[in-house]
Amino acid sequence: MNQREKLDDMNQTETAQPQVTRRRFGKYLGMGAALAAAGTVIAFLRMRDRAYPVTTIAQAGEIPVGGSKVFAYPQDDRPCFLLRPAEDTYIAFSRLCTHHGCPIFYHPQENIFACPCHGGVFSASDGAVLDGPPPRPLPRVILERRGSTIVATGFVKDA
Numbered sequence: 001m002n003q004r005e006k007l008d009d010m011n012q013t014e015t016a017q018p019q020v021t022r023r024r025f026g027k028y029l030g031m032g033a034a035l036a037a038a039g040t041v042i043a044f045l046r047m048r049d050r051a052y053p054v055t056t057i058a059q060a061g062e063i064p065v066g067g068s069k070v071f072a073y074p075q076d077d078r079p080c081f082l083l084r085p086a087e088d089t090y091i092a093f094s095r096l097c098t099h100h101g102c103p104i105f106y107h108p109q110e111n112i113f114a115c116p117c118h119g120g121v122f123s124a125s126d127g128a129v130l131d132g133p134p135p136r137p138l139p140r141v142i143l144e145r146r147g148s149t150i151v152a153t154g155f156v157k158d159a
Contacts, residue, residue, distance in 0.1 A: 052152075052154035052155065054152070055073055055074070055152050056149050056150070057152050060148045060149070064084065065085070065086060065087055066084065066108060068081055068084070071152075073141060078096070079094075079095035079096065080093060080152075081095050082143075082150070090150055091140070092141035092143055093113070093124075093138040093139065093140055094141070097115040097117065097120050097138075098129075098134045098135060098136040098137070098138060099132070100117060102116065102117035102118075103115075104138075111123070112124055113127075115132065118132060119131065120134040122137065127140050139155045140155065141156075142154045
């Protein structure tokens with residue numbers, strides 16, 4: 001077999017391989033996009049439907065006006081503060097700083113939460129960042145009063 005025959009044989013081998021046409025490539029691209037979109041929708045629905053447990057955290061009148069109570073929600077390793085700023089008003093926030101997750105402390109005389117790790121300060125009225133490096137306000141717990149029982153039902157979604 002001479003050099004010319006070898007080249008002709010190689011060219012025939014290359015052209016004999018199936019090629020992906022534009023139409024077939026478009027179909028593959030469309031199927032890939034459809035699978036990615038389906039995965040995104042499934043992930044969104046899983047996040048949206050994540051339900052928090054309904055947990056009893058206190059009885060009305062258990063803490064005095066101006067007082068506070070530490071409780072865990074939604075799991076035992078997630079501490080929160082329940083505050084009673086007025087007779088019929090209860091509010092609750094996560095007790096973990098939004099900067100690095102350090103436990104914060106309530107200072108009722110100043111109406112603030114303070115983080116000793118990096119100097120973060122939050123409002124005890126609405127959880128807003130007042131000072132320091134925290135990037136977000138404290139997560140606020142959704143409370144419901146059911147008779148004399150105060151229950152936690154989830155967290156307020158960020159705006």
